[in-house]
Amino acid sequence: xxxxxxxxxxxxxxxxxxxxxxxxxxxxxxxxxxxxxxxxxxxxxxxxxxxxxxxxxxxxxxxxxxxxxxxxxxxxxxxxxxxxxxxxxxxxxxxxxxxxxxxxxxxxxxxxxxxxxxxxxxxxxxxxxxxxxxxxxxxxxxxxxxxxxxxxxxxxxxxxxxxxxxxxxxxxxxxxxxxxxxxxxxxxxxxxxxxxxxxxxxxxxxxxxxxxxxxxxxxxxxxxxxxxxxxxxxxxxxxxxxxxxxxxxxxxxxxxxxxxxxxxxxxxxxxxxxxxxxxxxxxxxxxxxxxx
Numbered sequence: 001x002x003x004x005x006x007x008x009x010x011x012x013x014x015x016x017x018x019x020x021x022x023x024x025x026x027x028x029x030x031x032x033x034x035x036x037x038x039x040x041x042x043x044x045x046x047x048x049x050x051x052x053x054x055x056x057x058x059x060x061x062x063x064x065x066x067x068x069x070x071x072x073x074x075x076x077x078x079x080x081x082x083x084x085x086x087x088x089x090x091x092x093x094x095x096x097x098x099x100x101x102x103x104x105x106x107x108x109x110x111x112x113x114x115x116x117x118x119x120x121x122x123x124x125x126x127x128x129x130x131x132x133x134x135x136x137x138x139x140x141x142x143x144x145x146x147x148x149x150x151x152x153x154x155x156x157x158x159x160x161x162x163x164x165x166x167x168x169x170x171x172x173x174x175x176x177x178x179x180x181x182x183x184x185x186x187x188x189x190x191x192x193x194x195x196x197x198x199x200x201x202x203x204x205x206x207x208x209x210x211x212x213x214x215x216x217x218x219x220x221x222x223x224x225x226x227x228x229x230x231x232x233x234x235x236x237x238x239x240x241x242x243x244x245x246x247x248x249x250x251x252x253x254x255x256x257x258x259x260x261x262x263x264x265x266x267x268x269x270x271x272x273x274x275x276x277x278x279x280x281x282x283x284x285x286x287x288x289x290x291x292x
Contacts, residue, residue: 036149044150046091046291054087054289067159094146103137113186115193118174125173127186136161150222162210168203176259181252198251205245212238226291
């Protein structure tokens with residue numbers, strides 16, 4: 001009888017172990033999330049351990065739109081013209097990622113005007129404005145994601161820092177002299193000519209340095225496995241520092257019978273100076289991302 005009781009007890013213990021094992025296995029299956037795949041079984045959404053590279057598509061849309069303009073001022077996008085630059089992400093979980101971005105903007109634009117010639121009747125000369133831009137920006141942040149199917153929303157926060165500086169140089173077709181102290185000169189702001197006794201020849205812009213904290217929110221649609229198009233907007237607080245720009249002008253001095261130069265420094269009225277600014281920012285524009 002004692003052996004029979006031990007046998008029954010052993011059977012009950014075995015049944016409980018099997019039930020516990022089945023229950024544990026059931027819990028593991030419940031915790032696993034279904035993976036969204038295409039018809040061929042390829043995962044569509046990013047997963048933990050994946051990385052991504054994103055590029056702004058806004059310059060390309062601008063280029064296509066400008067193809068229908070009549071002034072011909074359209075040039076194909078280059079790396080330096082990519083407004084939001086390059087963005088990278090590393091997924092620490094299926095719905096969380098570390099992100100970093102780099103914006104580079106170095107380039108020179110040329111503008112031309114044709115004022116009346118001082119010396120040749122009925123002829124024109126060429127004035128040129130050369131505007132050079134040097135700038136870059138970086139950002140580092142963290143994002144969370146959620147969504148249904150191919151449409152995914154995301155939000156988070158990031159630190160940003162940027163530097164930008166613009167210099168402008170003017171070259172004129174009509175020279176200043178005792179005979180022509182107020183030559184015909186092209187005004188690039190009004191896109192017209194005028195006779196002036198003093199004109200700008202160089203502008204050394206003051207560097208604009210910005211450091212801030214931004215929150216962002218966006219949406220992303222996966223049109224193919226690990227490929228998406230989306231956009232985002234941000235709101236944050238930034239500290240902007242900018243000094244005085246240097247303006248160099250030329251004029252004809254009748255006392256010395258020669259062309260003289262004058263240099264002044266002043267704040268640009270259209271740009272911020274030192275201080276905190278709450279501002280909205282298109283931190284991502286419209287972007288295209290690839291995951292791997």
